[in-house]
Amino acid sequence: MSVPVIQLEGIVTRFGHAVVHDGIDLTIPAGEVVSLVGGSGSGKTTLLREIVGLLTPTRGTVRLFGEDLHAGSRAAQARRRRRFGMLFQQGALFSAFNVFENVAFPLRELHGLSEREVRDAVMLKLALVELQPEHALLMPAELSGGMVKRVALARALALEPELLLLDEPTAGLDPDRSAAFVHLIQELQHQLGLTVVLVTHDLDTLAALSSRVAVLAEKRILVCDTLEHIMTIDHPFIERFFRSERSQRALARGMETA
Amino acid sequence: MDEADPIRLPELRVEGDRVTLCGDWTLRSLQPGLRRMRRQLDRVVQIPHWDLTAVGRLDNFGAQLLWRHWRERPPADLQAPDSIGRAIERVAALGAARPATRRRSLLAPVEALGEIGLGLVRHLIDFVALLGQLLIDLGYLSVRPGLWPLREISANIYKTGVKAMPVTALVGFLIGVVLSYLSALQLKAFGADIFIVNILGLGIIRELGPVLVSVLVAGRSGSAMTAQLGVMRVTEEIDALATMGISRHVRLVLPKVIALFVAMPLLVLWASAVAILGGMVSAYVQLDIGFLFFLQALPQAVPLPNLYIAIGKGAVFGMMIALVACHFGLRVKPNTESLSANTTASVVSAITMVILVDAVFAIATRGIGVPI
Numbered sequence: 001m002s003v004p005v006i007q008l009e010g011i012v013t014r015f016g017h018a019v020v021h022d023g024i025d026l027t028i029p030a031g032e033v034v035s036l037v038g039g040s041g042s043g044k045t046t047l048l049r050e051i052v053g054l055l056t057p058t059r060g061t062v063r064l065f066g067e068d069l070h071a072g073s074r075a076a077q078a079r080r081r082r083r084f085g086m087l088f089q090q091g092a093l094f095s096a097f098n099v100f101e102n103v104a105f106p107l108r109e110l111h112g113l114s115e116r117e118v119r120d121a122v123m124l125k126l127a128l129v130e131l132q133p134e135h136a137l138l139m140p141a142e143l144s145g146g147m148v149k150r151v152a153l154a155r156a157l158a159l160e161p162e163l164l165l166l167d168e169p170t171a172g173l174d175p176d177r178s179a180a181f182v183h184l185i186q187e188l189q190h191q192l193g194l195t196v197v198l199v200t201h202d203l204d205t206l207a208a209l210s211s212r213v214a215v216l217a218e219k220r221i222l223v224c225d226t227l228e229h230i231m232t233i234d235h236p237f238i239e240r241f242f243r244s245e246r247s248q249r250a251l252a253r254g255m256e257t258a
Numbered sequence: 259m260d261e262a263d264p265i266r267l268p269e270l271r272v273e274g275d276r277v278t279l280c281g282d283w284t285l286r287s288l289q290p291g292l293r294r295m296r297r298q299l300d301r302v303v304q305i306p307h308w309d310l311t312a313v314g315r316l317d318n319f320g321a322q323l324l325w326r327h328w329r330e331r332p333p334a335d336l337q338a339p340d341s342i343g344r345a346i347e348r349v350a351a352l353g354a355a356r357p358a359t360r361r362r363s364l365l366a367p368v369e370a371l372g373e374i375g376l377g378l379v380r381h382l383i384d385f386v387a388l389l390g391q392l393l394i395d396l397g398y399l400s401v402r403p404g405l406w407p408l409r410e411i412s413a414n415i416y417k418t419g420v421k422a423m424p425v426t427a428l429v430g431f432l433i434g435v436v437l438s439y440l441s442a443l444q445l446k447a448f449g450a451d452i453f454i455v456n457i458l459g460l461g462i463i464r465e466l467g468p469v470l471v472s473v474l475v476a477g478r479s480g481s482a483m484t485a486q487l488g489v490m491r492v493t494e495e496i497d498a499l500a501t502m503g504i505s506r507h508v509r510l511v512l513p514k515v516i517a518l519f520v521a522m523p524l525l526v527l528w529a530s531a532v533a534i535l536g537g538m539v540s541a542y543v544q545l546d547i548g549f550l551f552f553l554q555a556l557p558q559a560v561p562l563p564n565l566y567i568a569i570g571k572g573a574v575f576g577m578m579i580a581l582v583a584c585h586f587g588l589r590v591k592p593n594t595e596s597l598s599a600n601t602t603a604s605v606v607s608a609i610t611m612v613i614l615v616d617a618v619f620a621i622a623t624r625g626i627g628v629p630i
Contacts, residue, residue, distance in 0.1 A: 082286065095593030110285075112292055120322050127352040128318075141592050160285045160317040191348065192317070 003066035004029045005163050005195045006051060011060035013046060020046055021057070022219035030162070033189060033196040034224070035206045037241065038216030044199040045089075047216065048167055051197070052086055064163070082106075084163035085156030089171060091148040093140040099126070099151050100136040106158045125154040129184060146177040150184075157188070164189075166198035170205045182208050203247050207254025215241075227251070266314050267291070270298050277305050280312035283320030299327040310338035321349040385585050391507050392515065392581075399508070410513035411520075418479040418514075419521030423528060425478070426471055430529035433470060434462065434536025442544035451545045455552055458537040459560035464627070467530035468571040469616055472579065475522060476608040480583040483514050484604035487587025488597040496588075506588075515580040522576025523569040530568065563627030571619055575612050582608040 004027045011024035020043040028034050036044050049055040051062055053069045062069050065083060072080070093102050103122045107113055113121070126136060129150040140148060149169065156164060169185065170178035182205050189196055189209075200206050206213065207227060214224040217237040223230055231242055241247060268281040268288055281287065288295060310316075325346065338346070363369075399405055441457050487510060490496045499506050534556075541547045586604035590596050 079286070096595035110289055112289060116326075117319075117323070120326065121319055124318055124322060124349065124352055139593065160319055191344075 004063075005032075005065060006197065007061075007063040007066070008047075008051070009061045009063075011047070011050065011057045011062070013043065013050065013055075014058045019219060024060070024216075024221050026214060026221050026224060028195065028197060030195050031193060033198070033209050033211045035210035035213045036197065036199045036216060037201075037206060037213060039237070039241070040201075042216045043219075044216055045167055048086075048165055048197070048199050052084065052165060053081075082110075082159045083161055084165060085159065085161035086165040087149070087152050087156045087167060087169060089167045091140070091152040093143075093148060093151055093155070095140050097140075098136070099131070099138050099140070099143070102140070102151060103154045103158050106155065110159075121158070122154075125157055126151075128157065128188060129154045145172050146181065149173065149181060153184070153188075157192075160192075161194070163195045163197070166196065166200075168200060168202075169198055170200065170202050175204075178202065178205065179208075185209060203242075203250035204254040207251045268295060268320075270295070270302070272302055272305065275305055276307040276309060277302050278309045278312065280314070282314045282316075283323070284315050284317040285319035288320060288323065295323075296327075299323070303327055303329070306334035308333045308336050308338075310336065310342050313338070313342055316342045316345045318345070318349060321345045325349050381585075384589065385581070388507075388511070388581065388585050388588070392512060395505065395508050395512060399512075405508070407509055407513050410509065411516050414513045414517030415521050417482075418475065418517055419525055422475060422478055422521075422525060426474055426525055426529040427532045429470065429474060430467070430533035431536040433466065434458070434533035434538075435540045437461065437466075437533075438537035438540035439544060442541060446545065451547065452555070454537075454541050454545060454547065455555040456559040458534060458541070459556050460564065460628070462533045462537065463530050463560055463568050464564045465616075465620075467533060468526050468568055468575060469612065470533075471522065471525050471529045471572065472575040472612040473609055475518070475525065475576065476579045476583075476605055476612065479518065480579045480608045481601050481605050483580065483583035484587040484590075484601045485597065487584060488590030488600055491588070491590045492592045492597065494592075511580075511584040511588075514584060515577055518576035518580040519573050520576075522579075523572035526568055526572035561627045567619070567623050567627060571616065574615065574619075578611055578615065579608045582611060 006026065006028040008024055008026040011021050012019070013021040024047065036047065038044050046055060050057050051064070053062070064080060067080065069080065070077065093099075094105065097105065100122055103125050104118050107118045107121055123133065123136070126133070131147065131150055131154070135143075135147070140151070143151065153169075164185075166185070170181055173181060185196065186209060188194065196209070198205075198209065210227065212224055213227050213230055215222040215230065215238065217235075222235060222237065223233060230238060242251065265287045266281040268283050268291075269279070271278045271280075330350070332346070332350070336343075438454060438458055441454055442451075445451055445454055445457075487496070490510075496506055496510075499509060538547075538549055538552050541552060542549065583604050586600040586607070590600045
């Protein structure tokens with residue numbers, strides 16, 4: 001348990017001439033819920049994509065569970081990838097599959113689970129995200145935005161991951177739904193002991209969920225600490241992001257639900 | 259396993275009437291030896307005392323595995339630490355709900371057959387509706403010349419016509435060479451060398467040119483049109499157009515139909531010309547027929563009406579390809595499966611239609627332009 005789940009060392013990302021990250025170091029130990037915040041275009045989603053290996057940083061290393069993401073044989077890499085689940089911003093459900101098949105897909109790809117085991121596991125995941133059994137046969141096109149997120153979360157949880165990455169989990173949900181979704185993630189995190197990394201703009205979500213907050217500004221991680229501590233830091237970005245009147249209200253609301 | 263990733267493999271020990279589990283009971287640790295573990299669990303189901311105190315980690319999958327083997331009842335005597343007990347309780351509480359299943363009736367095959375029939379009828383209705391809508395739009399535009407989507411038409415002519423020139427030329431040239439070469443072998447045997455001009459001229463200009471170009475354009479531009487409309491449906495761009503009060507038929511369908519109506523005859527002429535050039539090269543090499551002689555003999559062998567037939571065929575085929583492509587493109591439902599199915603259907607239907615209509619053309623023009 002001593003090995004940190006995520007270790008980023010000296011991440012530099014460049015798109016053409018535009019430098020997005022200039023030396024990012026970040027360590028996330030197991031069991032933490034870390035929010036990644038930053039202004040629009042500060043490369044939060046890019047960093048998340050680098051963590052899961054969808055993008056390769058120009059320089060620097062990404063270690064998941066103490067190992068380089070691309071180290072080892074193909075089978076070892078696949079095993080490592082099964083230890084984390086990702087919730088994409090738009091859900092990224094397979095539109096040709098129904099809800100059940102979407103969640104069952106990663107389980108079937110393991111080869112070796114019986115049909116009964118797959119079915120039980122899928123129905124449990126759907127129950128965990130508070131979906132009804134009759135939703136299992138719906139197609140993604142027939143789901144509302146909130147349900148898409150739930151199904152996507154169920155799919156991200158299908159392989160019992162230790163690490164969950166959430167890209168804007170509450171974007172596009174109404175305040176009521178997003179509060180319910182935050183509550184759901186909180187519950188799951190407690191029950192399953194997950195490590196969670198989320199990218200969010202939503203201060204309610206941030207205050208309610210995170211045990212630590214990583215602030216991405218000036219192309220690096222400005223600070224990674226508890227929200228209370230961050231609020232005391234004197235920096236123009238933090239001033240604007242956390243201490244405006246609007247932000248204060250949202251944070252207070254989020255703290256209440258936490 | 260590697261060192262940074264310590265997995266304790268799950269173990270099951272039986273001592274008398276007591277089952278002791280240890281190691282990690284997670285999907286990851288169970289998966290390699292799952293079959294063996296299932297058999298072991300099946301053998302010890304009846305034993306009443308279970309000791310789970312030495313279990314490292316238990317996830318939902320492990321808990322479900324145990325719960326299922328316990329026949330969804332906890333054993334008489336279960337010793338487990340709190341965290342593990344909670345995991346089992348969670349699985350027990352959520353239960354194994356069955357997904358709702360669609361009932362299958364004995365009449366399903368009949369129903370499926372009926373669906374196919376009705377599907378064909380719907381296709382026909384939609385196609386006629388598309389055609390009608392285009393005619394209405396044409397009527398509407400004919401009195402409002404300012405509203406013609408000229409930019410789109412011009413862009414489509416460039417995309418479907420100009421950019422298709424290299425590939426049609428290449429295919430045409432090679433077909434011309436091959437056709438001429440094979441015919442020359444036969445004609446030489448009969449000493450009828452001179453008829454190569456008739457065979458190539460009539461064959462390519464009247465039949466091969468239009469059909470060949472149609473097949474290429476259906477595969478190249480027809481599929482692109484269907485895919486474009488389909489993706490616009492998936493990304494709700496078509497709905498965005500509708501909310502702006504812009505007719506998708508005027509802005510998306512009409513330019514494609516007009517563009518292929520204009521571009522296809524030109525492509526047919528271009529491809530036929532290059533194919534005849536290929537044939538001439540081959541005829542020169544094989545039969546020693548000079549270019550100049552070939553070109554002088556061509557007008558006598560192929561009367562002018564054949565060219566009009568070719569141009570007419572090109573225009574009709576082009577319009578049909580665009581109509582079929584748009585018809586299928588507008589039917590795409592917002593998912594990937596539907597997109598691929600409709601694109602395939604679009605190309606296959608367009609080519610089939612072209613060949614059917616070509617047969618109709620052949621019958622209708624059987625007395626025209628064939629010197630006897």
